[in-house]
Amino acid sequence: MKRYIGLEDMSHINCASVLRVIQSSGGISRKQISDITGLSWGGMTKIVNKLMEHEYIVEEKNGAFAGNGRTPGLLRVNTKKHLAAGADINHTGLRAWVTDFSGGLRKMYFRENHFGNREELLENILSFFEMIFQDDKNEEIQAVGIAMQGRVDSEKGISIHFPECENWCDVPLVSILKERFHTEIYLEHDPDCMLFFEMESMDAENVILLRIDQSIGMAVALGGAILRGTGILELPHSIVIPGGKLCKCGLRGCLEAYIAPCMQDGKIQKQALEEMVSPLAVAIYNLICMFHAEAVILTGDLMKYHGMFEGRLLLELHKMQKDTRTAIRFSEDTETAVKGAALIAARQAVNAIRL
């Protein structure tokens, strides 16, 4: 590892930070960039010119001041060049979004995901990526973020376990895909991608996200940063009702024992839903205390039916936490994982630019 940051590294860092500012602005003047980044006018101009030369940004002429001579306009991300992609790999389907660096959607893809074993699942993933990379203009994709179901080691790029695929064990997905497609790949646990996307539009620092379908996936942001670590935040087999319903893990009263029966073959089970509300409220309450959460987002397939239990859940929570004001939000958007993955890819691609 390098011990010192040289001048050249500084210039990379500055290029990335100027592009980040432009990326999150939607249109910004040179003066504003200089104010936000603290770079000198000369330094900033040099970087802006470099970014323009490499087609990362474009200048939009300001019509209102069009007069004689050259009037500097607003700088924006170039939406015609440099793409990023997000992919959502889950046991029912494969989804992808190709976006520009500002997050604008270029194209979306979806395929069902039927597999019986590791080989078939890997083949599905590879042929899905093949289709995307062979599609028109997609050779401009510079980074891919993957929202992966199951257990994931993000740092090592390994998919440890995948639901309903027994011999899928410690698959080095990042290196397999990198070798085949020669692009940067970032592997993330799917609830983390969902939370990353939701945090973009939230004014909160401590946020919990629960993805509830047949089981429960969880992500947590503390102080605005998403907690990372393999094997942490494993909520499904936390006990919410001592001596309660028998769980498939052999214990009694796990949260999953109450969640799993709510949807059977895609149909909602009213009785199971009734029995699930109180244990879920206990779990949410405990999490709010543990992480001092300002907001809890509930998402996943079960939230299509939130109207059937929302009132009771909020009432149970209110009984437990009279004095606090944690916002509870129900999100029915089924594409936040893929959107978050694309956003992560775009951010990482910007951080990695070397000009």
Ligand SMILES: [Zn+2]
């Ligand atoms: Zn269990």
